[in-house]
Amino acid sequence: MHAKVKDLMTTQVTSINDTAPFKEVAESLITHQVSALPVIDGERRVIGIISEADLLHKEEFKERYYRENYRPPLSTRLRHRLSRKGGDGRAKARGDTAAELMTAPAITIQPHASIVSATRLMIEHGVKRLPVVNADGLLQGIVSRHDLLKVFVRSDPDIAHEVDENILRHSLWAEPNTATATVTHGIVTLSGHMHRRADTHLATRITQRVNGVVDVINNLEWDVDDDPAPTKR
Known part of the structure; x- marks a missing residue:
């Protein structure tokens, strides 16, 4: 939304x-x-x-x-x-x-x-x-x-559904992609696995734009390190 x-x-x-x-x-x-x-x-x-x-x-x-x-x-x-x-x-x-x-x-x-x-x-x-x-x-x-x-009063399940369905399941991401989102008090935690490291950063940035998201924690793992930007692991 x-x-x-x-x-x-x-x-x-x-x-x-x-x-x-x-x-x-x-x-x-x-x-x-x-x-x-x-x-x-x-x-x-x-x-x-x-x-x-x-x-x-x-x-x-x-x-x-x-x-x-x-x-x-x-x-x-x-x-x-x-x-x-x-x-x-x-x-x-x-x-x-x-x-x-x-x-x-x-x-x-x-x-x-x-x-x-x-x-x-x-x-x-x-x-x-x-x-x-x-x-x-x-x-x-x-x-x-x-x-x-x-x-900011949007429900956590509503936010999680949008991130999962409209962002993480989007055809933009290369396989394998097992990323999922959990939301607590508007804070989204991205977990699972994506093929490229750059994709994990992009998924984080797009998720931050979703209405109702307070913060995003990136716990995603990757196979190919194609992004020189530092990340928290």
């Missing part, structure tokens, strides 16, 4: 129009118990994303006393300067509509993208969720870090 974003995303998405006033945005976040909302235009194209943090700038920059002249901590200013995320907090504090409060452009992904691609995008941009859009930029769903973790 090679899960795609479409297999894990939430399709019932709460979004907000770019013209929505501040209080409507706050009410939507609270009512739907979400921490962020995709911001869409009149044609449901995603043009940004708005989070709880974006709204809290309104309180952050309020004066506690006369002429306080508050500035965010240096670490916060540097983080915003080095990334696309966040933007100018003081400017957002003056915002009254979703378009003025949102972070734009939104980091988005398409439904048929791989889980690896989604994970790398989140880590690269430091975001916790990605609006899912089609080729025209229209909102299709949203995928979160929580959603991506679902690949």
Whole structure:
């Protein structure tokens, strides 16, 4: 099973129009118990994303006393300067509509993208969720870090069956091939015998790509040492 974003995303998405006033945005976040909302235009194209943090700038920059002249901590200013995320907090504090409060452009992904691609995008941009859009930029769903973790709750027997049937029994391998897979808590142990040492390394690498695999232990034996790469025996 090679899960795609479409297999894990939430399709019932709460979004907000770019013209929505501040209080409507706050009410939507609270009512739907979400921490962020995709911001869409009149044609449901995603043009940004708005989070709880974006709204809290309104309180952050309020004066506690006369002429306080508050500035965010240096670490916060540097983080915003080095990334696309966040933007100018003081400017957002003056915002009254979703378009003025949102972070734009939104980091988005398409439904048929791989889980690896989604994970790398989140880590690269430091975001916790990605609006899912089609080729025209229209909102299709949203995928979160929580959603991506679902690949790791796949059952051990299901993983073992895929590795045995779709990888180890594949016609790619030369005979003899008596390799088998056992799985415990997502950790796959490859045992048995393959003809070439290079095949054992390739089988390990392909198994590592299977959704739900936490790690791979290569206990395979071979006849022909045609791969100079070191291996654990």
